[in-house]
Amino acid sequence: xxxxxxxxxxxxELRGRLAALPGFDAxxxxxxxxxxEQLTKPPGSLGxxxxxxxxxxxxxxxxxxxINTAQALVFAGNHGVCxxxxxxxxxEVTVQMVANFEAGGAAVNQLCRASGAALSVxxxxxxxxxxxxxxxxxxxxxxxxxxxxQGADAVDKNADILLLGEMGIGNSTVAAALATALFGGxxxxxxxxxxxxxxxxxxRKIQAIEAGVxxxxxxxxxxxxxxxxxxxxxxxxxxxxxxxxxxxRIPVLLDGFICTAxxxxxxxxxxxxxxxxxxxxxxxxxxxxxLLERLEKTPLLALEMRLGEGSGAAVALGVxxxxxxxxxxxxxxxxxxxxxx
Numbered sequence: 001x002x003x004x005x006x007x008x009x010x011x012x013e014l015r016g017r018l019a020a021l022p023g024f025d026a027x028x029x030x031x032x033x034x035x036x037e038q039l040t041k042p043p044g045s046l047g048x049x050x051x052x053x054x055x056x057x058x059x060x061x062x063x064x065x066x067i068n069t070a071q072a073l074v075f076a077g078n079h080g081v082c083x084x085x086x087x088x089x090x091x092e093v094t095v096q097m098v099a100n101f102e103a104g105g106a107a108v109n110q111l112c113r114a115s116g117a118a119l120s121v122x123x124x125x126x127x128x129x130x131x132x133x134x135x136x137x138x139x140x141x142x143x144x145x146x147x148x149x150q151g152a153d154a155v156d157k158n159a160d161i162l163l164l165g166e167m168g169i170g171n172s173t174v175a176a177a178l179a180t181a182l183f184g185g186x187x188x189x190x191x192x193x194x195x196x197x198x199x200x201x202x203x204r205k206i207q208a209i210e211a212g213v214x215x216x217x218x219x220x221x222x223x224x225x226x227x228x229x230x231x232x233x234x235x236x237x238x239x240x241x242x243x244x245x246x247x248x249r250i251p252v253l254l255d256g257f258i259c260t261a262x263x264x265x266x267x268x269x270x271x272x273x274x275x276x277x278x279x280x281x282x283x284x285x286x287x288x289x290x291l292l293e294r295l296e297k298t299p300l301l302a303l304e305m306r307l308g309e310g311s312g313a314a315v316a317l318g319v320x321x322x323x324x325x326x327x328x329x330x331x332x333x334x335x336x337x338x339x340x341x
Contacts, residue, residue, distance in 0.1 A: 004017070005017050005018075005021075005152065005243050005244070005247060006145075006148065006149045006152050006153075006240070006244075007145070007149055008145060009145075010141065010145075011141055011144075011145075011224040011225070014145070014148075014224070015224070015269060018243075018269055018270075018271050018273065019271060021243070021246050021247060021271065021273070022246070022247070022249055023272075023275070024058040024059060024275060024276075025057075025058050025059070025060075025061045025249075026058065028057045028058055028060070028061050028062055028063055029054050029055075029057050029058035031057070031063035032053060032054045032056075032057030032058070032063045032064070032065075032327070033054050034063075035063060035064070035327065035332070036050050036053065036054065036327065038332040038333060038334070038340075039326075039327075039330045039331070039332055039333075040330060040331050040332065040333055040336050040338050041330070046323075046326060048298075048300070048323075049319070049322060049323040049326060049327075050323070050327075052278070052300070052319065052320055052323035052324075053065075053323045053324055053326070053327035055251065055278065056161075056251055056320065056323070056324060059249055059250070059251045059276050060160065060249060060251070061249060064327070064328050065160070065324060065327075066160065066324060066328065067116075067160045067161055067317075067320065067321055067324060068160055069118070069156065069158055069159045069160050070115070070116055070117040070118065070159065070160065070161050070162075070163065070317055071117065071118055071120070071155070071156045071159040071161070071162050071163065072108070072112050072117040072118065072119040072120070072162075072163035072164075072165065072310050072313070072314060073119075073120055073121075073122065073151075073154050073155070073162065073163070073164055073165070073241055073310075074101060074108065074119065074120070074121045074122070074165040074166060074167055074309055074310050075121075075122050075124060075151060075154075075164075075165075075166050075167075075233075075234035075237040075238060075241075076094055076097070076098050076121060076122070076123045076124060076126065076166065076167040076168055076234055077094070077123075077124045077125070077126070077129075077130070077147075077166075077168040077171070077231070077232040077233035077234035077235075077237075078091050078094050078125075078126050078128075078129035078130070078168060078169065078170070078232070079091075079129055079130050079138070079168060079169070079170035079171060079173070079174055079231055079232045080129045080130050080131045080132035080133070080135075080138065080231075081130075081132050081133050081134060081138075081170055081173055081174065081177075081208055081212070081231075082129065082169060082170040083132050084132065084134055084204055084207070084208040085201070085204045086170055086173040086197070086201065086204050086205040086208050087169045087170045087173070087197075087201075088196050088197055088198070088201055089169050090169070091129065091169045091170070093169050094126055094167060094168050094169050095123075095126050097167050098121055098123045098126070098167065101119070101121040101167070101309075102121060106309060107307055107309060107311050108165060108307075108309040108310050108311045108314055111311050111314035111315055112163075112310075112314045114314075114318075115314050115315065115317040115318045115321070116317070116321070117163055117314060117317055119310075120154065121167075122150065122151075122154050122237065124147055124150060124233035124234055124237060125233060130143075130231035130232045130233060131231070133174075133177060133208075133212040133215070133216070133229060133230045133231060134208050134211040134212050134215065135215075136215075137216070137228055137229050138174075138228065138229060138230050138231030138232060139227075139228050139231050139232075139233070139236070140228065141224075141228055143228075143233070143236075144224065144227055144228045144236045147233040147234075147236035147237045147240065148236050148237065148239055148240030148243070149240060150237050150240065151236065151237030151238060151239065151240030151241040151244070152240035152241060152243060152244035153240075153244075154237070154241060155241050155244040155245055155248070155250070157248050157250075159245075159248075159250050160250070160251075161250065161251050161252070161253060161317070161320065162241065162245045162250050162251070162252045162253070163252075163253045163255070163280070163310050163313040163314060163317060164238050164241060164242070164252060164253070164254060164255060164259050164263075164310060164313060165255045165259060165308060165309045165310020165311065165313060165314075166234045166235070166238065166255070166258050166259055166262070166308060166309070166310075167234070167308065167309055168232060168234050168258075170232075171232055171234065171235070171258050172191075172192065172193075172205075172257065172258060172285065173191070173205050173208060173209065174230055174231055174232050174235065174258075174261075175190075175235075175257055175258040175260075175261035175262070175287070176190040176191040176192070176205070176209055176261075176287055177190075177208075177209045177212050177213065177230040178226060178227070178230050178235065178261045178262070178264065178265065179261050179264065179287055179290075179291055180209055180213050181212075181213055181216065181219070181220050181221075181226045181229065181230060182220075182221065182223065182226055182264055182265070182268060183264075183291075183294050184220075186210075187205075187206045187209035187210045187213070188206055189287065189290065190209070190286075190287040190290070190291075191205050191206050191209060191286075191287065192257070192285040192286040192287055193285075212229070212230060216229040216230070221268065222268065223264075223265040223266060223267070223268035223269055224265065224269070226265060226268075227239065227262075227265045234262075235258070235261070235262035235265070236262075238259060238262040238263065239262055239263070239265055239266055242263055242266060242273070242274070242277065243266070243273070245276065246273070246276050249276075250276070251276050251277070251278065252276055252277040252278070253277075253278050253280045253313040253316055253317060253320070254277050254278065254279050254280055254297075254313060255280055255281075255308065255309070255310045255311065255312050255313040256281065256283035256285060256288055256305070256306065256307075256308055256311075256312050257283050257285040257287055257288035257291065257306075258308055259308070259310070259313075260279065260288060260291050260292065260295070260297075261287075261291060263277060263295075264291060264294070264295060267295055274295065274297075277297070278297070278300060278316070278320075279292050279295075279297040279298065279299040279300065280299065280300055280301065280312045280313035280314075280315070280316030280317075281299050281300060281301040281302060281303060281305060281312035281313070281315065281316055282299040282301075282302045283304075283305055283306045283312060284304045284305065284306040285306050300316045300319045300320075301315060301316050301319065303315065
């Protein structure tokens, strides 16, 4: 990393280092916007594709950004809250799906192949689930920081864009608990069916979230403390990867509800910590749209997806590639000999 964020020995030390993170390159963005105004099209006629191109320019620090290397990371973890019966599938599925990712058989493998992203999966102590947050904290401060380091270390410094996803039975409950503790409201405002919870499963999920939020009232609103209270390791790794990407001026495509809830932890730390992140899509999980609104992120796509794994981010990469293809490949009015406005 260009900015030394890790290792940090405490949350306080990490918070103190965030001010050194690089910001948006306004000069590169202005140059990119100027190019957009000269291309052979009516101004603004490509809508958000123009905005995406300018966004990429500002974070990559060049008026004509390209995606030569797109990296996709999927982090996997297991969760102690599954002891409360919140998950319709057994936790062994996390291990089995990691093997499926590694064998190339999951949906995200196909979507990354189609969009041109190199996919890696990182399993985080699957044999040691985090603590049950209804009984105590999911992780210690040291465990959170260790998982964040793993996430940060997985980021390719030479990537032009980073896609983030996750896998972990029970982690939709964790995501809803994080959102409730960070932004308030009731568990019913944030909890959704996840991998297909029935009525009884939803009841157990809501009860677990309510019990956890009541137990950890003292940390509500404090992002890193909330992350320790509710977990999981994959969410912490996502946070570490987002910060590593920011340190290296790499734009990030967020996936669905679980990934976005993890990212939201950083938003509470100030400094526009998620300014380099785009919402790849809005999922069918009920809390995701509400969460994106709180983060003021407008999704690139709305396809009723709710798989996770980074699948929505992988599809959205095609939109970003299209934006840059138009931005870099189109002729200007002068080059094409076309009369401008």
